Every structure is written in structure tokens, then in C-alpha cells.
Amino acid sequence: MYADEVEIISYSYPDLTLDVLNKFHREYDREVLGQHSAERRILESLYQYHHSPNHSKPLVLMFYGPSGVGKTETAKFLSRLLDGKLMRQQLSMFQNQTAYDYLFGSSTSQRSFARDISNRESNVVLLDEFDKVNPLLYSAFYQIFDEGIYCDTNYEVKTENMIIICTSNFESELEIRRIMGNAMYYRFDSFIRFNKLSQEAMQKVASGVLNVIWSQLTKAEKHTVGRKRDLKEVFVENIKLYKNYRHAERLMNQYVYSRLVSKRIFHEK
Numbered sequence: 480m481y482a483d484e485v486e487i488i489s490y491s492y493p494d495l496t497l498d499v500l501n502k503f504h505r506e507y508d509r510e511v512l513g514q515h516s517a518e519r520r521i522l523e524s525l526y527q528y529h530h531s532p533n534h535s536k537p538l539v540l541m542f543y544g545p546s547g548v549g550k551t552e553t554a555k556f557l558s559r560l561l562d563g564k565l566m567r568q569q570l571s572m573f574q575n576q577t578a579y580d581y582l583f584g585s586s587t588s589q590r591s592f593a594r595d596i597s598n599r600e601s602n603v604v605l606l607d608e609f610d611k612v613n614p615l616l617y618s619a620f621y622q623i624f625d626e627g628i629y630c631d632t633n634y635e636v637k638t639e640n641m642i643i644i645c646t647s648n649f650e651s652e653l654e655i656r657r658i659m660g661n662a663m664y665y666r667f668d669s670f671i672r673f674n675k676l677s678q679e680a681m682q683k684v685a686s687g688v689l690n691v692i693w694s695q696l697t698k699a700e701k702h703t704v705g706r707k708r709d710l711k712e713v714f715v716e717n718i719k720l721y722k723n724y725r726h727a728e729r730l731m732n733q734y735v736y737s738r739l740v741s742k743r744i745f746h747e748k
Contacts (some may be wrong), residue, residue, distance in 0.1 A: 492602035492640055493561045495529050502560055510556040511549035513680025517542070517673050521553065524669040528642075535627045537641035539666060541609070543649040544673035547723025550646040554605040557642065563601025568592070571611035578612075582619040584631030592619070593634035603642045610647035610658070617663045624666040681721050685714045688728050692735055704738045 493499075500522055507518045521540070528538040542550040551567075556726040558565035572578065582592050596604060604695055623629040627638045645667075649655045676684065704710065714731055721727035741747045 488597070492563065492641065495561070495642070497529065498562055499560050500525055500529065507553075507556070511552050512683050513676045514553070514673055516548075516551050517671050518552070518724065520669065520671045521557075523556065524671070525642075528668075530595045534640045535637070536625065537623065537627050537638050537643045539624050539643045539668050540645070541655065541667045541670045542644060542646045542673055543652075543655065543670065545675050545723060546648055547725040548676055549724075550673050551607060554603060554644045554646070557602040557644075558603035558605075561601060561603060563603065565601050565603055565605055566595065566599040567605040567607055568595065570605050571608040578616060582616055582631070584633045587633050590633070591631055593629050593631045593636050594627060595636065597634065597636045602638075602640050603644065606643065606645045608647065609645035610649055611675075614659070617659070621662070621666065638711055666712065676723060678718055679717050681727065682715060684724050684727050685721070685731065686711065688724075688731050689714060692732060697733075700743075703742050705746060710735070 495599065503525070504518070504522060507514075511518075524538065524540060529535075542551065542553065554567075555565050581590065584591050584593060623638060624643070624678065627641065629636045629638065647655070649658070652670050689707070689711055693701070693710075696704070701707070713734070714727075717730075
């Protein structure tokens, strides 16, 4: 209807190369702890997509398992390797009319999913907490998962070479299929389980968190809370209490700052 007013804008993104896959393997353990089986499954999926003759269709992965074990960090890491800032959309809020307008398009003056993916800085897109989205909205993702094209009322966006990562707290593929249904389940290219962190992995997590906390303290505050190695012993002794990275970070910060307030504010012995 308005052919003379239509504007086509095209961007190119870095290809998924073997160099990228090798770098992912070399550096993954520094970014995410204790997820060796997930790393292998991800690399298998990425390698297969690298070989695929059809890159107009995105690679669609479902990361599932407990929270705070590295699913989101993995997506961020892969995006950095592909020289971009991860596009992340939190789907837990997708429950009402606003979510419907965002996904299916309302007016060109309003924010929409189509506009966000057309303006993305990375070809890695994270759909976080995909298990929390209203099932009535699943159909919004059918075409982009199948064909790499996202259409709403106002825009048509093509997504060549895109990697879409959905995260969830599902415990098994069987649960994913039962809750999401076959129409959604069979549109994923791979399901990758992230496991609960082992005690060895949690010790590395605790060490990393302690390093961050310690770097933020002044010399006087360090003197107040005690020696770093003594703090580390306390945290290691309580490893079994920590459920995941975020839980460990919260409890460790709570312990350190409780001591600081006790001694520096209340002047307790």
C-alpha cells in the first residue's frame, strides 16, 4: 500500500566458525563451572549448525535445569565470542495484554519484539525463563523458530545465522514436552541439561565470590573481618548450604557485611 515508504535495512553478523567453537571449548571452564556435559552438548549443536546448509532458520536451544548454575552466563559468553552484546528478553512478565501487544505488534510508536530483534547488537538472543510465558503466546514464536522470520502487525524481520537460547527450570525433557505441548517441543533443535553444581564446583564458586568481596573492601574493613584465608575456611565449611551461585553470593555477602556492621557500627566484640 505504501511501497514508496517501505525501508529495508540489513545488517551482517559474525559467522559461527570452528575458531569460535574451539575458543568456546578452551575458555568455557573459566566462565561457567561444573557443566562439562552441557558444554559438550552445546558444542555438538553449534558444530551441526555450522555445517547446516540452511542458516536462514535459527539454531534454537533449550537450556534447562536448576537456577543459578550457568545457563544465562553461557548465553552471554557465546554472544561475546560472536562480538556482540547479548539481546536478553525476560519472559516471566509475558502474561497479559501488554505482552500480547509486544509480541504481535500494536503501533509503530510502541516497543515490540520485532523492533528489538531488528535492533539487536548480537546474533545470539536469550529468551530467559521461557517456562514462565503464557502458553497462549507460544504461537508468536512458531515462525521464527521454524523459518527464521518474525512477523508482527508492522514489521518482518529475517534472522539469518541467529542462535536463540531459551532458559527454563524444567527438570526433564519429558516435563518440557508435557507442559509446553508437542507444537512447541518439536520446534527446538536441542535440549541441554544444566546440572546442580557439585561440591567441587561450589568450592570454586565460593573462592571466586570471596575474591570479588575482598576486592571491594578497604584495608580497614579487611582488618575488621579478619584474614582472607580464615573467611575462605568458613565458607568452605558451609559449602553444603549453598544451592547455587546466586545463593552462595548472597550468603557470603551477608556473612561479611554482618561482621562489618557488628564491629564498625554497633562496636560489638
